[in-house]
Amino acid sequence: MxxxxxxxxxxxxxxxxxxxxxxxxxxxxxxxxxxxxxxxxxxxxxxxxxxxxxxxxxxxxxxxxxxxxxxxxxxxxxxxxxxxxxxxxxxxxxxxxxxxxxxxxxxxxxxxxxxxxxxxxxxxxxxxxxxxxxxxxxxxxxxxxxxAVGTAFHALHRRARLAPGDTAVIVGVGGVGIHAVQVARAMGARTVAVDVAPDRLEMALRCGADAAVAFGDRFEAEVKGHLGDQGAHVVFDSVGKSEVLEAAVRLVRPGGCLVAVGYHPGEFLELDPTRVVLDELSIIGSRAxxxxxxxxxxxxxxxxxxxxxxxxxxxxxxxxxxxxxxxxxxxxxxxxxxx
Ligand SMILES: [Zn+2]
Ligand SMILES: [Zn+2]
The missing domain is CATH 3.90.180.10 (Medium-chain alcohol dehydrogenases, catalytic domain)
Incomplete structure (x- = not known):
């Protein structure tokens, strides 16, 4: 063979x-x-x-x-x-x-x-x-x-426990992210997709995202414009880069969770423990x-x-x-x- x-x-x-x-x-x-x-x-x-x-x-x-x-x-x-x-x-x-x-x-x-x-x-x-x-x-x-699909499901359902009526931000619309958009929708969540590439944002909208936002200077304000100032119940990150993860944490609402799926050696997440404690944030990883x-x-x-x-x-x-x-x-x- x-x-x-x-x-x-x-x-x-x-x-x-x-x-x-x-x-x-x-x-x-x-x-x-x-x-x-x-x-x-x-x-x-x-x-x-x-x-x-x-x-x-x-x-x-x-x-x-x-x-x-x-x-x-x-x-x-x-x-x-x-x-x-x-x-x-x-x-x-x-x-x-x-x-x-x-x-x-x-x-x-x-x-x-x-x-x-x-x-x-x-x-x-x-x-x-x-x-x-x-x-x-x-x-x-x-x-x-x-x-690709199972990993999105594991992160949103088993780990982050996304529930019907929740809001979700899917950061990174690659091979896993595009399925996270669909899984979040199937679970009854209101979903915003974030990526740098316009064609991926269009694909996210075709796959059921309620809104799509380009990653850049104003993206946090734009996401909150769609979901409200508090942010999202669940932020799903498939990018795993320091800058993106730190922005992703800022989008988590009080009591909400960041679920990390992407990772790269040498990239780190710097956390403000005051916010983690006072807002009872959950920062969790999800493996396959x-x-x-x-x-x-x-x-x-x-x-x-x-x-x-x-x-x-x-x-x-x-x-x-x-x-x-x-x-x-x-x-x-x-x-x-x-x-
Ligand atoms: Zn893989
Ligand atoms: Zn074993």
């Missing part, structure tokens, strides 16, 4: 021919039909994510059909249409047992980070990582549910999504409440080109790689 392999940091992925994998105990093999390309892939390829292992087949948002299952595996059958959850968890630690498995203390790895991922024709992984797409969700849309979150977003997509935004498609051999386009900010929504 063909696979795109990261052999060294800051170098193009290399096309390799490898044997089609066979499932070991507890495992299944899927034929990859689509795999999303994420901003994190740029960080992995440039060595900015700790703990990656080379060489590795990159790609952590795969969907496909099951072609082999080891004996004794239940709940997954040949022919099933599935999306993969990228965390290979232990299933035993306190976090795994309390459905917070992205915090697993004995993680065997993450697809496309430490273990081979979805930029390949076939992928072997623990069968428990496979979640059923059913018949109504396509592979390209389905691929995004394990990360759980399997239960993926099941929830599959239902949202099947019901038409969220539509995964796939704007570009690349052949497997063109992953390097896709990553160049992504780095140049020329991919709104998500691109998928179609082996």
């Amino acid at each position: 063909r696979a795109m392999v990261l052999r060294e940091y800051n170098a193009p992925l290399v096309l390799e021919n490898r044997p089609v994998p066979h499932p070991g105990p507890g495992e299944a093999v899927i034929r990859v039909r689509a795999c999303g390309l994420c901003g994190t892939d740029l960080k992995i390829a440039s060595g900015r994510i700790g703990g990656t292992r080379l060489p590795v087949v990159m790609g952590h948002e795969p969907a496909g059909e099951v072609v082999a299952v080891s004996a004794g595996v239940r709940g997954v059958e040949i022919g099933d249409r599935v999306v993969a959850h990228l965390y290979l968890t232990c299933g035993q630690c306190e976090y795994c047992r309390s459905a917070r498995e992205t915090l697993c203390q004995h993680l065997a790895g993450r697809l496309g980070f430490q273990v081979d991922g979805g930029f390949a024709e076939y992928l072997c992984l623990p069968a428990e990582c496979l979640l059923q797409l059913g018949e109504s969700v396509g592979f390209e849309e389905g691929a995004l549910l394990g990360d 999504c759980t399997r239960e979150d993926v099941r929830a977003v599959i239902r949202l997509v099947a019901r038409g409440l969220v539509r995964p935004v796939v704007t570009r498609r690349f052949a497997l051999e063109a992953v390097n080109e896709a990553m160049t386009e992504l780095a140049a900010n020329r991919i709104p929504g998500r691109a998928v790689v179609v082996p």
